[in-house]
Amino acid sequence: MFLEELGYVIKRRRTLVSFALLAAIPIFLGVVLDIVGAPGGNGHGQGPAFFDRVTHNGVFLGFTAVLTAQIIIIPLIVSIAAGDTIAGEATDGKLRYLLASPVSRTRLLALKSLIALMYAMAAALAVVLVGLIVGVVLFPVGSVVTLSGAQISLLDGVGRLLLVGILAGVSTFSIVAVGVFASTLTDSTIGAAAVTFGTVIVLSILDGIPQLAHIAPLFLTHYWQTSIDLMRSPVVWSGILKNLVEQAGWMVVFFGAAWARFTTKDILS
Amino acid sequence: MKGQALAELISTSGLTKSYGDKLAVDAVGLAVPEGSVYGFLGPNGSGKTTTIRMLLGLIFPSAGEIEVLGHPVPKETTRALVDVGAVVEGPGLYSTLSARRYLQRMSRYGRGERRRSIVSGSQGDAAALAPDITAVLDMVGLGKVGNRRVKAYSLGMKQRLSLANALLYPRRLLILDEPTNGMDPQGIVEMRELILRLAAQGTTVFVSSHILSEIEQLCTHVGVIQHGRLLFQGEMGDLRGQLPARFTVGTTDQVAAGELLRSRFGLQPHMEESGLLTMDRAGVSIEEIAAAVVGAGIGLYRLAEDRPTLEEAFVALTGEASDVS
Known part of the structure; x- marks a missing residue:
């Protein structure tokens, strides 16, 4: 059942298009930097994070790409995948046949959620890996200078890049939970995905409003940028740990709500 | 089968479903004996489909009890449904998959629960974990078009594929909701012959319809539902016997x-x-x-x-x- 669902999701055209879009980000960034060159002037503070460093060290393309994609495109693609989990099956009455196959509702929900989480992780890692490859191909590569100015080995740098990618993936787990819950409320994939992505956008806007600073740490987007702390020496873990707790909290609440809803709902589609 | 005291594969008592003040199904007590072909008759909107969805654990009853193959539903729905094949209110297919691929997907979904029930020794047949999809497609007359995408199928063909899904594994009970909907006359005749053949092999069939001429030639037992109430239940002859010759x-x-x-x-x-x-x-x-x-x-x-x-x-x-x- 797990392999069946995994294969089904991988072979979908939507998956192909989504991952092509994700891969396009580092490719596009890399090609632009290669043709046009690094930003002029002092360069600092312009463009995405680490943007000005990429031409000196290709490893930074992975960082730039994932930190850029993390803001809009990864949440969008994850919202669609999560919103599709249950609602996508409910469309055209497929859900009733899956359940009658038979499979328990809890098991189906757990399977679909697990696949969506893997999908989210794969999305973040795809950006990192394509960024790394494109960076290595187009630009010189060498030992990495951290934000604190310390030099670390190339291997260490790549390791930290992968960790940033994994954290970017984990940061979307809350979106998966919200999306799966939304997906149990409707028969429309688009509706569930739109509500989920809208939630992310609204929270990230609210996150920037000073008057809401007291409750902002509760927003699922609040600690997303903390993965950059991996590039300090020594690494600052506190923000990263808070993000993990944040994501876990959202998962508990929304996967719990999804389960409560899905296991008691009349399937009318 | 007549006159024998047979076990009931479906039994409900006081089965009720209300939506607000409206009673969709009102205290229905079904009794479907093993070996019967049970026709579930009623005009559209009479509560047939709601009842069938409750039997399959898709809709939760407001009141009453359900047992399918001896298992309480919805408490043990998956256990109850391992040996049940179902067609519910039209097909639910993946338009981009071929018929063969669809059946493969459905068989893999059902396999886990099937394996568990075999291990626990209560039901099922260990040899039947991997169904012969080619044979099933032939059985419903889709052998030649099994590799084509479902998108290109007519409603009748989709209906056949839905039936193929119900027949993936050998079943003790088939629950078929309006299975001939959208079929051409040839398809309807084939469907009837198939049901009779399966019944002859010992499969109990619970089939709903509003087309009485089909039911008449198929069924040993009848239940008539209207406005959510079961008006009659019994052997076919007894229903006719209610009216004078x-x-x-x-x-x-x-x-x-x-x-x-x-x-x-x-x-x-x-x-x-x-x-x-x-x-x-x-x-x-x-x-x-x-x-x-x-x-x-x-x-x-x-x-x-x-x-x-x-x-x-x-x-x-x-x-x-x-x-x-």
């Missing part, structure tokens, strides 16, 4: 014959437009009528005793024509 009489002197039958037997002859007399049987035998008419010197050219059709019994029971769509 009728005589049709044609003589050389219809007026005299009518008078004779009224005075001699207390019958209530009615002159049809065709000029024939019709009347309820009312305990009189056909031989008595023949003897009386001929004995009175009236020429008798037609005398028939007609059993009521299922359609007539249905209309008498529900006050509605069956074929309302």
Whole structure:
């Protein structure tokens, strides 16, 4: 059942298009930097994070790409995948046949959620890996200078890049939970995905409003940028740990709500 | 099968589903004996599909009990459904998958629960974990188009594929909701033959329909539902038996014959437009009528005793024509 669902999701055209879009980000960034060159002037503070460093060290393309994609495109693609989990099956009455196959509702929900989480992780890692490859191909590569100015080995740098990618993936787990819950409320994939992505956008806007600073740490987007702390020496873990707790909290609440809803709902589609 | 006390594969008591104040299903007590072909009849909107969805654990009852293959639903739905094949209110297919791929997906979904029930030894057949999809496609007449995408299928073909899904594994019970919906006449005949063949092999079939002529030729048992209430349940013959048989009489002197039958037997002859007399049987035998008419010197050219059709019994029971769509 797990392999069946995994294969089904991988072979979908939507998956192909989504991952092509994700891969396009580092490719596009890399090609632009290669043709046009690094930003002029002092360069600092312009463009995405680490943007000005990429031409000196290709490893930074992975960082730039994932930190850029993390803001809009990864949440969008994850919202669609999560919103599709249950609602996508409910469309055209497929859900009733899956359940009658038979499979328990809890098991189906757990399977679909697990696949969506893997999908989210794969999305973040795809950006990192394509960024790394494109960076290595187009630009010189060498030992990495951290934000604190310390030099670390190339291997260490790549390791930290992968960790940033994994954290970017984990940061979307809350979106998966919200999306799966939304997906149990409707028969429309688009509706569930739109509500989920809208939630992310609204929270990230609210996150920037000073008057809401007291409750902002509760927003699922609040600690997303903390993965950059991996590039300090020594690494600052506190923000990263808070993000993990944040994501876990959202998962508990929304996967719990999804389960409560899905296991008691009349399937009318 | 008649006369034997058989186990019931579906039994419900007081099964009720309400939406707000409206009762969609009202205290329905189904009893589907093993080995029967049970026709579940009712006009559209009578509660057939809601009942079937409750049997499959898709809708939760507001009140009442359900047992399918001896397992309580919805408490043990997956366990109950391992040996049940179902077609529910039309097909639910993946338009981008081929028929073969669809059946593969569905069989893999059902396999986990099937394996568990085999391990626990309660049901099932260990050899049947990997179904022969080619054979199933042939069985429903889709053998030649099994690799084509479902998108290109007609409604009738989709319906066949949905049936193929229900037949993936050997089943003890088939629950078929309007299985011939959208099929051409040829498909309907094939469906009927298939159901009869499966029934002959011992599969119990619970089939809903509003097309009575199909049910009539298939079923050993009938349940009639209207406005959410079960109006009748029992063997097919008992439903017809609720209506009296009728005589049709044609003589050389219809007026005299009518008078004779009224005075001699207390019958209530009615002159049809065709000029024939019709009347309820009312305990009189056909031989008595023949003897009386001929004995009175009236020429008798037609005398028939007609059993009521299922359609007539249905209309008498529900006050509605069956074929309302």
